[in-house]
Amino acid sequence: MYRLPPEARWRATFRLQLFTGDGMRPVAVATQMPGAGEGASLTNAAETCAETVWREHFPDAPEPPVWVSHLILEHRRQLSLVTFAADPSARTLRSPGWRPMSPADVDALVGQAVDLERGAGFTPPEPEPEPEARFVAYPVVRLPRPAPFREKKCMAAGVPWWRRLGRQLVPRRGGRDCCWYHGGDWHQVNRLALRLVAQFEAAGVSFEDIPRHVLNHPDAQGLTDWEAEALDSLVMDTIRPHGPWPRDARYNNGNHRAQAMLDAGVRRTLIERDTD
Secondary structure, eight states: OEEOOTTSSSOBEEEEEEEOOTTSOOEEEEEEOTTSSOBSOTTTTHHHHHHHHHHHHOTTOSSOOEEEEEEEOSSOEEEEEEEEEEETTTTEEEEEEEEEOOHHHHHHHHTSOOOOSOOSOOOOOOOOOOOOEEEEEEEGGGSOOOOOOSOTTTOOSSOOHHHHHHHHHSOOOSOOSSOSTTSSOHHHHHHHHHHHHHHHHHTTOOTTTHHHHHHHSGGGSSOOHHHHHHHHHHHHSOOEESSOTTTOOOEEEOHHHHHHHHHHTOOEEEEEEEOO
């Protein structure tokens, strides 16, 4: 079984058969069973798989080997001739195109019968560790543009840049009675959350245990019902943006709280990020 090297963009494993002949362009037949622990599919990782084989096995060839992709799916097989736009100097490929083939087509291309089974000797790759999460103190002004789908009367879609920046200069404190999200002082709750999380991180408490320590801390016991619920939301139902404003505008979680904090001019809040 052939496995892409660790430095490759993708993690993929497949059976690789190489056919060569004097004066003939090499043919590479890659066979894979997606979903069987073989990593990225030959479809998603087509360019990386083909160019890696080109560099490793035919470093002096001016063009890549003819690439035949064979996916063994649950109820069918997908056999394709894959073409690319090649950059010979960089040994890179792009713009893959697929043309269906039959087993007879492959045999004719190679000049002999080709075994299109998965082959023996497959060892599944070690599973990659799950990314570790961490809390990050994040500038609210850099949060992505929210797209609230609740409380539309008090939450316009997103926050214009002038209001986003203006609220940082003239913040709103206290709560409003329009909805839960605007119902209390996010400035106060965020200050407490940021201080306690930093304190427990410095003490070596794990990400998973920090919420329990924060919510059980004496400083969290005298809060109003709204403040206690808001604090709980920051450490238990974490805000998870995909990227900073203005380049990204998506949230995995936290749209409405982000909107309320932008409306209030909160300076920093807690978000959840995967460890790089």
